[in-house]
Amino acid sequence: MDTAANPAPALRGGGQAVDFRGETHRTVLQRMGLTPELRRVETGGSPMRFVDERGRTLLHLPAEFAGGEIEVLRGDLAQVLYEHSRPHTKYIFGDSITRLTETPSGVRVDFQQGVSRDFDLVIGADGLHSNVRRLAFGPEEDYVSHLGYYAAT
Ligand SMILES: Cc1cc2nc3c(=O)[nH]c(=O)nc-3n(C[C@H](O)[C@H](O)[C@H](O)COP(=O)(O)OP(=O)(O)OC[C@H]3O[C@@H](n4cnc5c(N)ncnc54)[C@H](O)[C@@H]3O)c2cc1C
Numbered sequence: 001m002d003t004a005a006n007p008a009p010a011l012r013g014g015g016q017a018v019d020f021r022g023e024t025h026r027t028v029l030q031r032m033g034l035t036p037e038l039r040r041v042e043t044g045g046s047p048m049r050f051v052d053e054r055g056r057t058l059l060h061l062p063a064e065f066a067g068g069e070i071e072v073l074r075g076d077l078a079q080v081l082y083e084h085s086r087p088h089t090k091y092i093f094g095d096s097i098t099r100l101t102e103t104p105s106g107v108r109v110d111f112q113q114g115v116s117r118d119f120d121l122v123i124g125a126d127g128l129h130s131n132v133r134r135l136a137f138g139p140e141e142d143y144v145s146h147l148g149y150y151a152a153t
Pocket of ligand 1 (some may be wrong): 005007008012013016017018019020066067074085095096097121126127130135147
């Protein structure tokens with residue numbers, strides 16, 4: 001789906017897991033006051049065991065290896081961040097950015113629905129094929145490298 005042409009009318013759920021691990025992640029979550037809420041919705045992860053044809057363990061991966069210290073489904077994380085920030089954040093759904101223009105005092109942002117607004121700072125957090133990055137830096141082919149994965153047999 002072209003997200004820029006069809007912006008979501010409400011908070012989007014769904015998606016896969018997001019992992020948090022290590023001191024930096026821990027500190028950020030603590031400073032944001034999110035750790036208890038994320039603990040409530042974390043997946044818990046599960047350890048993995050690779051076995052041969054006789055059931056003998058070849059490799060054991062602890063839960064933290066795949067799931068980090070806290071693993072949360074993307075939709076749950078979005079919901080927690082949304083609820084947490086709602087009292088002091090204005091959310092606009094069903095709209096998308098069409099143009100960014102740097103001004104002496106910040107950035108003028110034109111929206112699809114026809115409104116223009118001035119901001120001190122614009123942060124692009126709109127995923128892999130980011131509309132904001134495209135508007136700021138040009139077509140993603142110019143700066144995203146597409147890596148292939150090869151499995152040795
Ligand atoms: C199969 C799979 C398994 C994964 N497993 C793991 C895992 O185990 N651990 C892990 O840490 N990560 C995992 N990931 C990766 C993880 O899900 C992503 O890294 C993470 O969701 C990226 O977050 P994000 O906020 O950058 O982007 P997104 O979660 O994609 O959020 C971007 C948001 O921007 C909005 N948006 C997009 N375009 C526009 C627009 N033009 N206008 C307005 N809004 C827009 C979207 O609606 C969306 O809400 C997995 C991913 C996949 C696909």
